[in-house]
Amino acid sequence: MAEVRLSRLSKSFGAAAAVSGLDLTIADGEFVVLLGPTGAGKTTTLRLIAGLERPDAGSVTIGGEEVTARSPAERDVAFVFQQYSLYPHLSVYDNLAFPLRSPARRLPAAEVDARVREIAGLVRIDHKLDSRSTRLSGGEMQRVAIGRALVRKPSIFLMDEPLSSLDAKLRADLRLELKRIQSDVGSTLLYVTHDQIEAMTMADRIGILSGGELVQLGTPRDIYTSPANLHVAARLGNPQINLVEPGLIPCQSVPRGTRTIGARTEHVEVEKAAAGAAANARIDWIEHLGDQNHLHIAVDGRRITLLADPYSGFKAGDAVAIRLREPLFFGADDRRISHG
Amino acid sequence: MTDSQSSVLDRTAERLAAATPVPLARKVRGLSDKGLAWLFITPTMLLLLAINIFPLIWAIYLSFTNYRANRPNEIVKNVGLSNYQRILGDQDIWIAMQATAHFVFWTIALQTLIGFTLAYLIDRKFRGHAFWTTVILVPMMLSPAVVGNFWRFLYQPQIGLFAYAVSFFTGISPTEIEMLSNVHLAPWAIIIVDTWMWTPYVMLICLAGLRSIPDYIYEAAEVDRASHWRQLWSITLPMALPFIMLAVLFRGIENFKMFDMVNLLTGGGPGSTTEVASITLKREAFEKWRTGYSSAFAIILFVAVFGLANIYVKVLNRVKNR
Incomplete structure (x- = not known):
């Protein structure tokens, strides 16, 4: 559990600025959703926090420690990707155990087993522990991916549109589950989506991104009733304003x-x-x-x-x-x- | 579809039918889809039968006779299984098989190891990796005859670059480095050339395997705190394994019947130290003219390769479907 602080964070790919001068503080245990259209810099922001990209300028602080120069492994973050990034040749059990079996952790086998089973129950995949990860349905795969993030008990969770490749019903189910899991575990969670319903239903606070800049940050109610500008107003509400x-x-x-x-x-x-x-x-x-x-x-x-x-x-x-x-x-x- | 649309279609069909010459139209109309398919396939099938299947059946027939191709007028006698019995008890044949096994094992081991390592390095996408890929691929594009001939020059003890380079690093006199005529060195000489020539091929297949692993798997592993070694062992190798196995299969089959390069480099010598199965086969068939006997040997080799390859493909499929 930790607070995340981004200050003056910038990153360009070639001539295109993906994120420019982003300031954002996420409180310990808070569920923040970044909402914006494709190309707004949401994913880049997450990848910068995870350390999968290096910023051109600015800094990332996790739990009071400056981590801008550190590798992803040294940051104690968990990342759930948009694609089901499971290790395809491993079983569900081994996928969940993978982060725990890191030589840097040296967890005893019994503890790994207990942790895997606990998390499998939490994400409701315990009946499929022995299945190959490639034999699962989309929803199950993404539950395993979320479980693999949870199993390590990292200081923060980063989720990049984890539900976008699922069908509408599964998405609604997992949305509820994610919110339940987050409140059970009480962890800091930064979640990226372009789906306003996900943002409205799950977030403690929503950050609206546009063109690599944070346009407005506030509670879902705030963002909906008092949008800072036309862009924000147009992002929320169905039918569109x-x-x-x-x-x-x-x-x-x-x-x-x-x-x-x-x-x-x-x-x-x-x-x-x-x-x-x-x-x-x-x-x-x-x-x-x-x-x-x-x-x-x-x-x-x-x-x-x-x-x-x-x-x-x-x-x-x-x-x-x-x-x-x-x-x-x-x-x-x-x-x-x-x-x- | 509305009426006007369907009438337009009808009219188009009518016009097409009218434009087709009557005899052709009648012929084509008489053919079913299946008939048409056979019409296209038959020429190829006949060609394959003539140049592949017929010789195979003919060789099987010959393997049960005492036929000698240099004495066409002699009466051909059916000798039953005696050719096969003699081969399986022949000491020279077993020596040839051992030489083949040695050659196949070491070429595959070295080519897989070096090929995969090169592919792994090329896959890092460093500056100029496209250029180096092309450079590495050059040996593979040469004709085996050319390769055999110029390695003979490289291996020359007096003027060869290979001997010179080895003596430069080890201090051994170059005239003592007789790669092709030393009993102990000759088997390695052909292994080195084959590895030099075919490692790029293995690299190419391994590279395809490595490129098929999506980046986000590595990113997930990195976030999961897997070291580079652990990523190699638990992601790269298992996921590229079907490709590596495929490369091993191709090289294995190819080297089991390796002939051209070995024939040019050593011709099976010195003595019979590099006499791989195909060289023995050629000697039996075209030097000793024991056509029936060599046919039987060819059939044994064919069955062995075919059987092993089949078992291997089954294993490969199981690995792929994990």
């Missing part, structure tokens, strides 16, 4: 300097047009997702997408009255303007 110019949809008070209004479902009130509410928009079509519907609403030639209850009673072609309720306001520099 609607960006409209002021004046398109009626709104009580718009702060000065607002150039764009960000409206999520909860920021828009939709009513069927009636005598009391004059229609200012029309429902274009409805996507049925099963548990909920997406309403595509045409307003003055623009289209916004909202989430709706399947029993809301709206039909395609309905004339509706919409207005904004405390939406997000963004200025000319794309930063959010706080209300009042």
Whole structure:
């Protein structure tokens, strides 16, 4: 267990800067998720912490010790890769025991065995200990990979999109399991993903990366309700936040300097047009997702997408009255303007 | 598919049918898919039968006779299994087999060791590794006849570079280093040349094996605190093993029937110290003209190589499917 501190961390590959001037502190026992699109520098950040890449500038501190110049083996980190990086010629048991059998550790065989069995139970793979690692399903392989990271009890865990190559159901299961395991073990965990649901559900804090820079760091709630800028606002929320110019949809008070209004479902009130509410928009079509519907609403030639209850009673072609309720306001520099 | 689409397709088919000459169209239409396949395969099959299978069957037949190719007019007698019995009891044959085993074992051992080491170094992707790969591959691209001839020059005690180099490092007079005519050195002389020539081949196969191991496995091992030695032993070697075994198989089969290079370098001498099986075979067949007897020997060699290779491939498959 340890605190991780990155300061002014930079790394370029050729002319392309992958990470530039990154400052980030992860508290002991904290679950931090780095969220960003492909190429935002998430994976590079993890690899820099693990020591698989050397930074061009800046430093990495783990548990108060400066480790920037140290090799991965000297850093006491565990890494779960996006691919199932199991040793294919070894059994599940031997894969889990591999880090413990390092000559540097000299653990007695009985202790290795006890540790392997304990972790196998934790990641629920204990029924397959004798199987070849290549004979497992994708979910099982990734559980073994996570187990292999856990077995060493390292000071920090680094996970690089460990669930991205799994199907949706497995991903949901493992997401819960990971969160459970992390709270059981109480370890520091840095997790990289481009999946906002993973970020929202698992993280203590989310760091939004863009172009190699940390744009915002905060709790999932913070990031969702008070995004620092348009980029962050667009990363979270499903369907994606609607960006409209002021004046398109009626709104009580718009702060000065607002150039764009960000409206999520909860920021828009939709009513069927009636005598009391004059229609200012029309429902274009409805996507049925099963548990909920997406309403595509045409307003003055623009289209916004909202989430709706399947029993809301709206039909395609309905004339509706919409207005904004405390939406997000963004200025000319794309930063959010706080209300009042 | 809509009606208009299907009618377009119909019309295209009709036009195609009309454009094909009638006799050809009728012939081709008469052939099933299977018939067409046979039409394409048959010429190759006939050629293979004529130059591979027929000689093999003919040799099997001859191995049961006392036929001599230099006396075509003599009556050919069926001698049953006596050729085989004589071979298995022949002292000279067993000496030849021992020489072959010595040659095969040491060439494989050295080529695998050096080949894998070179592949491992090349795989580090140092500066100019592409250039060095090409340089290393040159011997393999030469003709065995050329190699045999120029190594004869290199091995010359008076003017040869090899003898000179050895004497430079050891201080032994170069005239005493008679690689090809010394009874103890000659077997090693052919091993050295074969290793020089074919190590690149083994290296190439090993390199393919090493390149097939993904980087992230090594990265995972590094994070797991595995030393370079441990990575070599528990990742690189096991994962490249099927490739190494394949290289051993190829070299083993090839060297079991090695003829050209040995024939050029020593011709089996001095005495019969480098007389590998194929040289014995040639002497029996084309110097002593015992065609029936040498056919039987060839069949024994064939069965031995074939059987061993089959067992080996089974093991190889098991290793691959672990």
